[in-house]
Amino acid sequence: MKLSQCHNIADLRTLARKKLPAPMFHYIDGGADDEMSLRGATTAFDNYELMPRVLVDVDKIDMRTKILGQELAWPVFCSPTGMSRLFHHDKELAVVKAAEKFGTMYSLSTLGTTSIEDIAKTSGTPKMFQIYVHKDRGLTAEFVHRCKAAGFSAMCLTVDAPMAGNRERDFRTGMIMPPRFGLKGILNFLYHFEWTLNIVRNPDFRLANVVHRIDALAKGTMPLIEYMNSQLSRSVTWDDAAWLVKEWGGPFAIKGLQAPEDARMARDIGASAIMISNHGGRQLDSAPAPVDCIAPIRDAIGNDLELIVDGGIRRGTHVVKALALGANACSIGRPYLYGLGAGGQLGVERALGLLRREVERAMALTGARSIAEIKPDMVWSRAPRLAPAR
Numbered sequence: 001m002k003l004s005q006c007h008n009i010a011d012l013r014t015l016a017r018k019k020l021p022a023p024m025f026h027y028i029d030g031g032a033d034d035e036m037s038l039r040g041a042t043t044a045f046d047n048y049e050l051m052p053r054v055l056v057d058v059d060k061i062d063m064r065t066k067i068l069g070q071e072l073a074w075p076v077f078c079s080p081t082g083m084s085r086l087f088h089h090d091k092e093l094a095v096v097k098a099a100e101k102f103g104t105m106y107s108l109s110t111l112g113t114t115s116i117e118d119i120a121k122t123s124g125t126p127k128m129f130q131i132y133v134h135k136d137r138g139l140t141a142e143f144v145h146r147c148k149a150a151g152f153s154a155m156c157l158t159v160d161a162p163m164a165g166n167r168e169r170d171f172r173t174g175m176i177m178p179p180r181f182g183l184k185g186i187l188n189f190l191y192h193f194e195w196t197l198n199i200v201r202n203p204d205f206r207l208a209n210v211v212h213r214i215d216a217l218a219k220g221t222m223p224l225i226e227y228m229n230s231q232l233s234r235s236v237t238w239d240d241a242a243w244l245v246k247e248w249g250g251p252f253a254i255k256g257l258q259a260p261e262d263a264r265m266a267r268d269i270g271a272s273a274i275m276i277s278n279h280g281g282r283q284l285d286s287a288p289a290p291v292d293c294i295a296p297i298r299d300a301i302g303n304d305l306e307l308i309v310d311g312g313i314r315r316g317t318h319v320v321k322a323l324a325l326g327a328n329a330c331s332i333g334r335p336y337l338y339g340l341g342a343g344g345q346l347g348v349e350r351a352l353g354l355l356r357r358e359v360e361r362a363m364a365l366t367g368a369r370s371i372a373e374i375k376p377d378m379v380w381s382r383a384p385r386l387a388p389a390r
Contacts, residue, residue, distance in 0.1 A: 003343045003350050009314045009335045012351055016087075016341035021192045023173040024086050028337045030169030031281035037289070038281025041312030044289030048321045049380045053367030061360050062370040067306055067329040068154040068251040068273055070126035073103025074356055075371055076319055079275075079310055079333040080130030080156070080255075082111030087341040089202040093122050094345035095336055100125035102352040107156065107331070110143065115208040120150035128154040130255065132161075133240040134231040143209070144247050155248045156275060157241055160256025162234040165283040242269040253308065256283075258293045260300035267304050273328075277310035280333055291322055298326035316358020320366065324379035 006012045017025050031038030063074035078099050085091040092114035099106040105126040108119050119127060129147045134140045147155060169175075174182060189196050199205075245252050254266045255275035266274055276294060278287040290311040297307060309322040310331045319330045332355070339351030368374045 003347055006342065006350055006354075008354060009338060009351060012335070012338040012342050012347065012354075015343070015347075016338040019192065019195060019343075020087060020341045021189045021195060023170075023175040023188070024195070025341065026169040026173050027086065027175045028334060028341065030167055031285065032165035032167055032283060033285035035281060035285065037278050037285050037287045040289045041278060041281055041291075042289075042314050042318075044291050045312060045315070045318045045321055047382050048291070048325070049382055050317060050320060050324070050362065050366050051378050051380055052365050053378075056367035056369070058364040058367065058369055060369065061363050063356075063359060063363070065329060065371045067105070067308065068126075068128065068253060070105055070153050070251075072105060072126070072329070074359060075323060075329040076313070076352075076355060076359065077105035077126075077128075077329065077331050078107055078336055079331040080107040080109035080112075080128070080158075081333045081337055082109045083113055083205075083207075084337070084340060085113035085205050087337060088344045088347075089198040090340075090344045092119060094340060095348050096123045096125065096127070098336070098339075098345050098348035098352055099123070101349060102356060104352070105153075108152075110209060111207055113205060113208055116143075116146050116150050116152070118208070120152070126154070127152045128156055128253070130156050130158055131244070132158055132232060133236045133244055135233050136231060139210075139231065140244065141247060144244075146209075147248075154251040154253065154272075155244075156253040156255045157244055158255045158279075159236070159241065160277065160279050160283050161232070162236070165279070165285070167282060238265055238269060241266075241271075245270045253306075255310065257297075258288055258290070260296050263297045263301050263305070267301050271305060273306035273308055275308045275310045275331065276327075280311055291318070291325065294322060294325040294327050313355075316355055316360070317362045319355070319359050320362040320368070320374060321379050323371065323374045324376055326376070 001015050006015055065072055065075045078095055088094060092112050096106040096119055100123045105128060107128040107130055109130045110132060129152050131143050251272045253273040253275050254271045256277050256279060257263055257266060257274050258276060263274055276290040278290060290309050294307060306328040308329050308331055309327045313319060313330050313332050322330050335351045336348045339347035366378050
């Protein structure tokens with residue numbers, strides 16, 4: 001299979017599985033425990049139907065939207081994902097370049113393998129930085145100051161990871177820290193010659209945004225990861241989040257909320273947006289699907305905050321359903337990582353291009369000529385009987 005033969009995100013997933021060593025593929029693909037939340041984030045979209053409207057002039061479809069103060073060409077942007085170097089030697093740089101080509105925002109993870117400054121130099125597209133409140137407040141403040149200096153437009157705080165989820169696929173493949181690959185795993189790396197050759201040719205793998213902080217501890221990737229793990233605290237509270245909102249002083253999203261009560265708290269501390277997310281099903285298994293949380297959260301906060309659906313998006317129809325339910329935008333992680341693993345920047349472009357065309361098609365077939373015309377009466381719930389979802 002070639003990139004040109006990938007006609008949807010599922011095809012890109014198949015190609016990525018073929019090209020990546022099993023530990024790397026399953027690191028992208030896996031979730032926590034029984035992976036109920038992982039599967040449910042996507043299958044929950046099947047519980048909603050789109051009502052087509054006809055005899056509408058849809059010769060021109062305007063997908064432009066504004067989110068977190070930034071004008072985007074369409075209502076989907078790239079979520080923060082850690083350690084992209086694992087999946088392709090062009091790492092985060094491939095993703096930010098593809099995002100710029102498709103007129104959307106790129107989000108850099110604290111655990112990225114490319115620095116804040118290198119991302120800023122590579123692309124002028126809108127950029128968001130994903131952050132944690134670290135035990136070392138100086139480190140947290142440093143990230144804020146570096147992002148301001150580099151011209152990042154927004155920041156998001158991940159709040160659903162006080163401890164790591166139970167990701168059993170990673171235990172089975174040896175993709176833990178430090179890695180423990182058995183003979184089968186080593187042979188799998190040798191079988192995936194192209195990926196392994198690129199690791200040999202481009203061996204630089206580091207958590208680029210914190211590498212300078214641990215000279216007194218040790219050198220190398222494992223000490224870096226151990227250092228970052230030591231910085232994550234289970235005692236972070238809303239007061240810490242409020243401090244960070246003030247420290248940043250610009251468009252700010254809180255990522256990982258699902259409860260309406262937490263949405264109200266986010267509003268009260270001055271956040272600009274909520275990224276409704278179950279962390280890709282990688283944290284609490286049995287957490288609800290993000291799409292099912294949209295309407296309750298929108299009802300709880302009205303129009304006070306922007307809502308971004310993060311998780312489960314695999315089709316353009318999913319995006320339109322989310323917007324009709326009350327979201328302002330969607331963000332994707334696995335879809336572009338499948339593209340990255342399948343073919344680097346061209347693979348990411350393939351993922352974004354497929355989704356963009358699907359969003360445009362879904363809008364045309366529902367008679368929505370602009371994002372503003374995507375209304376709640378366009379989406380219907382299949383259970384318990386056909387009726388408007390809101």
